[in-house]
Amino acid sequence: MxxxxxxxxxxxxxxxxxxxxxxxxxxxxxxxxxxxxxxxxxxxxxxxxxxxxxTKDDLLVAFLEYLLDRFLTHVHDVETTDPEARLDDLLDGLLVEREDDYDLIVALLEMRAQAPYHESIREQLARNDEYLRYLLRTVIADGVDRGVFDDVDPETAAGTLLTIVNGARTRFVVLDDSDVLHLARDAADAYVEDILEAE
Amino acid sequence: MxxxxxxxxxxxxxxxxxxxxxxxxxxxxxxxxxxxxxxxxxxxxxxxxxxxxxTKDDLLVAFLEYLLDRFLTHVHDVETTDPEARLDDLLDGLLVEREDDYDLIVALLEMRAQAPYHESIREQLARNDEYLRYLLRTVIADGVDRGVFDDVDPETAAGTLLTIVNGARTRFVVLDDSDVLHLARDAADAYVEDILEAE
CATH class of the missing domain: 1.10.10.60 (Homeodomain-like)
Structure with missing residues (x-):
């Protein structure tokens, strides 16, 4: 899809x-x-x-695609098919590896806040959200299939993890303290531990 | 404090x-x-x-205080001392009851995104974050003391719940779909269930 x-x-x-x-x-x-x-x-x-x-909006839409492509290239380079390890890599890429990107994360939050007034940007941000959700959902579904994760709903689990990612970045902008990213990484980890099937 | x-x-x-x-x-x-x-x-x-x-910044700082006061008045009116019920009320107030406030939540996200450029607004947003964290931490600590919740760190648990709240609101702005608030409410609920001491 x-x-x-x-x-x-x-x-x-x-x-x-x-x-x-x-x-x-x-x-x-x-x-x-x-x-x-x-x-x-x-x-x-x-x-x-x-x-x-x-227009500037056209350029920003292209830029949001570019950021998504960069992230995809990064995660595709990771050569593991273990669902837990892949999920860890995705969450590291979305949270831990962002701590030096304060200025970029501020700019992205500005775009998010402007989304309701710029339809093409809003649509592209929604596509980025959907694609990240797809990546998370796919790896979780794979883990459920293999019996690594409990029988959770992959869509719900992916949405929850993406909510944690977005919340961490928003608080990072206001508090300018990378502790919030690490707290969120720990929270995401606790969530993953929670859905891990006990061996 | x-x-x-x-x-x-x-x-x-x-x-x-x-x-x-x-x-x-x-x-x-x-x-x-x-x-x-x-x-x-x-x-x-x-x-x-x-x-x-x-200045407009002075007014916005006062407005952020006003929003916090309104929330505090609302939660202080709730007459229960049961930690689980009070935590539920707080999370309802921060998430579920916000679904008709799309325009206000957009405006608040704009303020968050502008925070790095407006020191007084950034400080007030940080104070609001701190106060909400204090409310959550206090009720969780009370629950830990009473043996209702597991022996979790109240500060960490409060930060996690606030990360979920912020993430839900940020995604709500981009996706304009109150499902993200309900998903986040369910995620917060799952987290609370998880730290609830089994009777």
């Missing part, structure tokens, strides 16, 4: 613009993310950006 | 301005929350607002 996140491969140029957007977001924040700021990071004119992305 | 949320009682005038802010936020959203918009809801001039709140 999960679509491939982007319909087509990004070109090298588009990839370079995405990396420039990434740097601009981290260095200047969402409020100062103008096409000009991205062009400066990219080292070309704003026209060169507009050739690929008509 | 928890301070009383506001240092002094609000006057009737300040209370009326807070109610006007509440209506303005729900009807126009955070981006259109100008002093003029609040004055229109209040039925007086912007000068009448500025007499009490110099």
């Amino acid at each position: 999960a679509d491939i996140p982007s319909d087509r491969e990004r070109t090298d140029v588009e990839d370079a613009i995405m990396r420039a957007t990434y740097r601009a977001l981290r260095e200047r924040g969402y409020a100062d993310l103008t096409m000009r700021a991205i062009a400066e990071e990219y080292g070309k004119t704003t026209a060169a950006i507009h050739y690929h992305y008509d | 928890a301070d009383i949320p506001s240092d002094r009682e609000r006057t009737d005038v300040e209370d009326a301005i807070m109610r006007a802010t509440y209506r303005a936020l729900r009807e126009r959203g955070y981006a259109d929350l100008t002093m003029r918009a609040i004055a229109e809801e209040y039925g007086k001039t912007t000068a009448a607002i500025h007499y009490h709140y110099d």
Whole structure:
């Protein structure tokens, strides 16, 4: 049921613009993310950006796809098929490995908060949420099938874990303390332990 | 250790301005929350607002205190001392009873996302988080003392529940589907069941 996140491969140029957007977001924040700021990071004119992305919203939608792709590449590189280990890797990638990404997480929360006013961004954020839920659900369902996890509903378990991830990131923005990410990682771990079938 | 949320009682005038802010936020959203918009809801001039709140940030800090006070009044009215029932009430108040407050929750997420750029708002949001954590921690500690709950660390348990609350609200903004609040309520419930001492 999960679509491939982007319909087509990004070109090298588009990839370079995405990396420039990434740097601009981290260095200047969402409020100062103008096409000009991205062009400066990219080292070309704003026209060169507009050739690929008509509006800032178009660019942000592409950027959200790019972030999802990066995460997918990262988790696909992990070569284990053990459901518990794969679930651990996913949760590490969503929580622990984010602690140095404060500025990016702030920018993402700004996009989430703006979602109700920007339909295309809202849709892409919902797709990202759906895809992450799909990843979690798949590994949990695999674990249930293999008898590693209790007979839980994979959709519910995936939603619960994603709620913990989102809550940790939101509190991280306000409290600026990576302890909240580690607390959430422990809570997710306790949840996973809880659904692990006793051997 | 928890301070009383506001240092002094609000006057009737300040209370009326807070109610006007509440209506303005729900009807126009955070981006259109100008002093003029609040004055229109209040039925007086912007000068009448500025007499009490110099800046929009001052007003938003007061508004965050007001929301916390409202919640505290609500939970203090509940007349039960049973830890499990009180914890249920708190979680209902933070999750289930919020499902008709979509516009307000969007506005609050916007404030959270803006927190890194507005020190006074960030501090007040952190105080609200701390106070809610205090409420949860106190009831859990009481339950541990009475042998109703397992010997969990109340601070950790409170942080976990607040992470679930924040995650549910963040996903609610993007997905605009109150199912995420109910899923989170179920997850919180499962957590509470898990720490309940078997009788």
